[in-house]
Amino acid sequence: MKVIPKWSIAVLAVYILGLYWAPTDGAMGESYRLIYLHVPFAWNALLGTFLAAGAAGIYLWKREEEWDRTAQGLVEASAFLAAMALATGSLWGRYTxxxxxxxxxxxxxxxILFLLLAGTIVVRDMLGTTPRARRAASIVAIVAALDVPIVHLSVRLWRTLHQDASVLKPDRPSMDAEMLWVLLGGAVAVGWWLFATAGARMKALEKVTKTDGYIAEGSS
Amino acid sequence: MNRQAKTLLVAAVAIGWLVFSGIKEASVYFKYPSELTPTVLAELGHEELRIGGMVAGGSLEREGSDIRFVMVDDGEGQVLVHYVGIPPDMFAEGRGAVVEGSFTMEGVFEAHTLMVKHGEDYSAEEHPDRENIRSDFGTGIPDPGG
Known part of the structure; x- marks a missing residue:
């Protein structure tokens, strides 16, 4: 029997707290609870992209395949989170x-961030397991990370329909303490998923590399 | 610095700049009522635009799905908006809104889309949306301090 992954218990616990323990928002009502899905997905997509770009940068510098696998695992998990952030955001947007x-x-x-992450995956898929594919994917991952600060600052730099940051800002968070704790718990739980998934993917990629014909650095 | 690193740097900077400037270009997502001076209005004609502001207190008239209200900001400007449809639950006097549409001959803004703009505060209390009490819906460029 397959063991239930630990992150799933953390995610479930946080969402039960978010649904039943966290108070209802006075202005928005119950629909605000989508924050416990939307924001952890978005934050971790940004974090994963940032770390993926770091790994991609180290790969370009050191040319050690392990870093490339790290970047790929993080990019794939982040792309999923970005898609989930877009989907939950869309639902929440329709509602409020x-x-x-x-x-x-x-x-x-x-x-744009999601498209760049998807682009990183597509580039790798198109070019196969070659050093060229790894370099190209690394570059796209780094470009995706350039968008991360722009995403964060977008609500300050431009007029938007989306509201300003509630937590990641210089002033104190504009949320009730209970709400904030659940939100931070959600961020940690989804972050756990991110690292568990990226790690599992890295291991799987390592296996593929060893069994399949993997074109090593310097042979193309 | 080898060739690849240079290519990477150039590509990254170029694409980053493109993204940034591209967005900057389309940066005026909505106009404030105060920015719609007679000159601007004359230039606009019946062109499509977005207007963002606050639903003025005491101005909201609803007859079924027929909605009329005045949109204001911190400045002097105000726009009479007409919208037919079902607004989101959060739509109310004193709250932020963004409308899409165009001006009629009579100078009424005929909106085909009505969106609620809410603030970033979350609280169990019956809180006034801070979108209203701070000067986010001011005139000109939104102040960097939020």
Missing amino acids: WGVWWTWDARLTTFL
Whole structure:
């Protein structure tokens, strides 16, 4: 029997707290609870992209395949989180703003982030397991990370429909303490998923490398 | 610095700049009522645009799905908006809104899309949305301090 992954218990625990323990928002009502899905997905997508770019940078510098596998694992997990952030955001937007989508700076820059992450995967897929593919994917991953600070600052730099940051800002968070704790718990739980998934993917890639014909550095 | 590193740097900077400037270009997501001076309005004609502001207190009139309200900001400007449809639950006087549409001959803004803009505060208390009490819906460029 397969063991239930530990992160799934953390995620479940946080979502039960988010649904039943965290208070209802006075202005938005129950729909605000989507924050416990949307924000942890978005934060961890940004974190994963940032770390993936770091690994990609080290790969380009050292040319050690392990770093490339790290970057690939992180990119794939981050792409999934970014897609989930877009999906939950769309649902929440429909509920509170009245629209599924709008081309404001936060939504647009985040969509660009997702497309760059997807692009990293596509580039690797198109070029196969060659050093060229690894280098190209590394470059796209680094470009994706350049979008991370733009995503974060977008609500400050431009007029947007999306509200400003509630937590990641210089002033104190504009949330009740209970809400904030659940949100931070959600961020940790989803972060756990990110690292567990990226790690599992790295291991799987290592196996593929050893069994399949893997074109090593310097042979192309 | 080898050739590859240079290529990477150039590509990264170029694409980063493109993304940034591309967004900057389309940066005025909405206009504030105060920015719609007679000159601007004359230039606009019946062109499509977005207007963002606050639903003025005491201005909201609803008859079924027929909605009329005045949109204001911290400045002098105000726009009479007409919208037919079902607004989101959060839509109310004193809250932020963004409308898409165009001006009619009579100078009424005929909106085909009505969106609620809410603040970043979350609290169990019946809190006034801070979007209203701080000067986010001011005039000109949003102040960097938020």
